[in-house]
Amino acid sequence: xxxxxxxxxxxxxxxxxxxxxxxxxxxxxxxxxxxxxxxxxxxxxxxxxxxxxxxxxxxxxxxxxxxxxxxxxxxxxxxxxxxxxxxxxxxxxxxxxxxxxxxxxxxxxxxxxxxxxxxxxxxxxxxxxxxxxxxxxxxxxxxxxxxxxxxxxxxxxxxxxxxxxxxxxxxxxxxxxxxxxxxxxxxxxxxxxxxxxxxxxxxxxxxxxxxxxxxxxxxxxxxxxxxxxxxxxxxxxxxxxxxxxxxxxxxxxxxxxxxxxxxxx
Amino acid sequence: xxxxxxxxxxxxxxxxxxxxxxxxxxxxxxxxxxxxxxxxxxxxxxxxxxxxxxxxxxxxxxxxxxxxxxxxxxxxxxxxxxxxxxxxxxxxxxxxxxxxxxxxxxxxxxxxxxxxxxxxxxxxxxxxxxxxxxxxxxxxxxxxxxxxxxxxxxxxxxxxxxxxxxxxxxxxxxxxxxxxxxxxxxxxxxxxxxxxxxxxxxxxxxxxxxxxxxxxxxxxxxxxxxxxxxxxxxxxxxxxxxxxxxxxxxxxxxxxxxxxxxxxxxxxxxxxxxxxxxxxxxxxxxxxxxxxxxxxxxxxxxxxxxxxxxxxxxxxxxxxxxxxxxxxxxxxxxxxxxxxxxx
Numbered sequence: 001x002x003x004x005x006x007x008x009x010x011x012x013x014x015x016x017x018x019x020x021x022x023x024x025x026x027x028x029x030x031x032x033x034x035x036x037x038x039x040x041x042x043x044x045x046x047x048x049x050x051x052x053x054x055x056x057x058x059x060x061x062x063x064x065x066x067x068x069x070x071x072x073x074x075x076x077x078x079x080x081x082x083x084x085x086x087x088x089x090x091x092x093x094x095x096x097x098x099x100x101x102x103x104x105x106x107x108x109x110x111x112x113x114x115x116x117x118x119x120x121x122x123x124x125x126x127x128x129x130x131x132x133x134x135x136x137x138x139x140x141x142x143x144x145x146x147x148x149x150x151x152x153x154x155x156x157x158x159x160x161x162x163x164x165x166x167x168x169x170x171x172x173x174x175x176x177x178x179x180x181x182x183x184x185x186x187x188x189x190x191x192x193x194x195x196x197x198x199x200x201x202x203x204x205x206x207x208x209x210x211x212x213x214x215x216x217x218x219x220x221x222x223x224x225x226x227x228x229x230x231x232x233x234x235x236x237x238x239x240x241x242x243x244x245x246x247x248x249x250x251x252x253x254x255x256x257x258x259x260x261x262x263x264x265x
Numbered sequence: 266x267x268x269x270x271x272x273x274x275x276x277x278x279x280x281x282x283x284x285x286x287x288x289x290x291x292x293x294x295x296x297x298x299x300x301x302x303x304x305x306x307x308x309x310x311x312x313x314x315x316x317x318x319x320x321x322x323x324x325x326x327x328x329x330x331x332x333x334x335x336x337x338x339x340x341x342x343x344x345x346x347x348x349x350x351x352x353x354x355x356x357x358x359x360x361x362x363x364x365x366x367x368x369x370x371x372x373x374x375x376x377x378x379x380x381x382x383x384x385x386x387x388x389x390x391x392x393x394x395x396x397x398x399x400x401x402x403x404x405x406x407x408x409x410x411x412x413x414x415x416x417x418x419x420x421x422x423x424x425x426x427x428x429x430x431x432x433x434x435x436x437x438x439x440x441x442x443x444x445x446x447x448x449x450x451x452x453x454x455x456x457x458x459x460x461x462x463x464x465x466x467x468x469x470x471x472x473x474x475x476x477x478x479x480x481x482x483x484x485x486x487x488x489x490x491x492x493x494x495x496x497x498x499x500x501x502x503x504x505x506x507x508x509x510x511x512x513x514x515x516x517x518x519x520x521x522x523x524x525x526x527x528x529x530x531x532x533x534x535x536x537x538x539x540x541x542x543x544x545x546x547x548x549x550x551x552x553x554x555x556x557x558x559x560x561x562x563x564x565x566x567x568x569x570x571x572x573x574x575x576x577x578x579x580x581x582x583x584x585x586x587x588x589x590x591x592x593x594x595x596x597x598x599x600x601x602x603x604x605x606x607x608x
Contacts, residue, residue: 076500079503090498092495093356093492094548095547104494104502107491
């Protein structure tokens with residue numbers, strides 16, 4: 001495989017926190033414009049893999065490359081101009097306003113001394129409009145609802161003007177309308193701006209609806225990857241999640257849709 | 266939208282200058298406000314004002330009151346700025362400049378120096394401020410190294426190591442105090458803090474150090490904002506977290522060490538002034554850091570003025586005033602703010 005074919009690539013990455021590998025020889029490549037869902041049971045290593053791909057954790061062996069450069073050799077500032085991360089939860093200190101928070105996404109671009117310039121303000125305004133949170137600009141982040149918060153954090157990540165957006169369970173604590181809203185937004189960003197997206201997902205049906213490709217992780221290893229049809233198969237789900245399901249077709253979009261089959265009562 | 270800082274900072278600076286002139290004019294001998302202002306202006310380069318004041322007044326203002334006022338000013342700057350840094354860095358509303366061992370180290374250093382039968386004077390520094398300065402920095406270095414876990418220095422271990430080291434230093438100090446005999450009163454007075462010891466020679470060295478430390482910290486105001494997102498997210502927006510933590514820790518400790526070497530342990534300013542500034546002006550460190558420093562300077566200048574005047578000719582420890590006046594004001598601000606104060 002040629003150098004630079006992937007925008008973000010993990011090569012045979014191992015990782016362990018103390019003992020016992022949490023991530024075992026994972027190789028994974030994202031091409032520009034990919035939109036990929038990372039699925040797997042709790043503790044399968046999804047979040048850890050995300051932290052490796054974002055350079056927050058250094059691999060024990062193997063390497064993570066961003067446009068051909070080893071992440072370990074890059075400064076946080078350089079990485080932050082190319083990769084933005086939306087965490088599962090954000091414990092925000094102090095009552096910063098939404099505007100101020102989105103502006104923090106400009107940190108890797110802003111010069112130290114002068115703070116925000118005109119271009120920074122333009123970018124912040126543009127991404128807030130894009131995400132649909134202009135009306136929240138002066139509200140304190142801490143007073144927002146879960147769905148609003150999630151959109152603010154996505155806006156902050158977009159203000160970094162990244163090539164790659166990594167998200168950890170972007171829909172996990174949200175009501176169904178907000179789940180759809182956030183995923184529609186990701187898909188729009190992917191389709192319209194060519195943003196490369198990788199998100200860990202808990203809800204397999206949502207993952208099938210919104211992602212072109214899925215990667216199934218089990219006990220730190222990739223056990224299946226490909227289109228939702230290829231990955232979401234009854235045998236895979238039974239083996240990895242130990243749950244009986246029947247795979248049907250989504251009534252309007254035709255993507256796989258799982259129906260849970262509870263054990264006989 | 267006019268930038269808030271363009272209004273707030275000049276306004277605070279103006280009030281601060283008035284406060285300095287006021288503090289210089291009041292005392293056992295009252296020198297009229299306008300005379301003090303003219304006297305101070307005449308000292309500026311390129312200003313030509315013929316003296317309308319006596320030489321005695323000039324000596325009182327320039328040699329006695331002003332060094333003291335200047336000491337209050339820079340100590341207030343340093344403690345408030347260090348408080349902002351430590352609260353932001355440690356993500357803890359109870360953090361103050363003394364929290365990770367500086368006070369314990371400084372106090373032990375000063376105690377040892379006070380008990381040594383030595384008379385050393387070096388550039389206007391006696392042994393006590395030197396020992397306090399060095400003690401504060403050594404204590405922080407010890408705490409930092411104890412708190413390291415591999416490549417990281419987690420905030421929790423930093424706070425706990427700070428607490429442990431401070432406790433040990435306090436125990437040693439209690440022991441020394443017990444043995445100190447007649448030196449005891451001086452040690453207690455030092456730990457209560459006071460600005461009577463301000464001398465020009467000493468301030469000539471400490472002031473640039475404090476101003477430099479403040480200026481340098483200001484470069485990281487944006488990073489302190491990002492750290493409010495948590496360390497992991499701060500890294501994702503481009504902050505080299507561990508390196509920045511170390512830098513800010515050193516800067517905050519230097520500011521604190523410089524301050525305590527002048528004044529002893531003045532409490533309250535470094536804990537509460539950052540909160541007061543944040544309650545009034547919001548959490549953006551680009552404004553908060555300079556504004557809190559100015560507010561800290563003003564607060565300490567006025568507190569020291571009250572400490573001198575209230576029971577004149579006797580003096581109150583300035584720490585008594587900062588807490589007695591400052592705490593009710595702080596509580597009033599807390600109660601008044603309509604929203605929950607989101608630290």
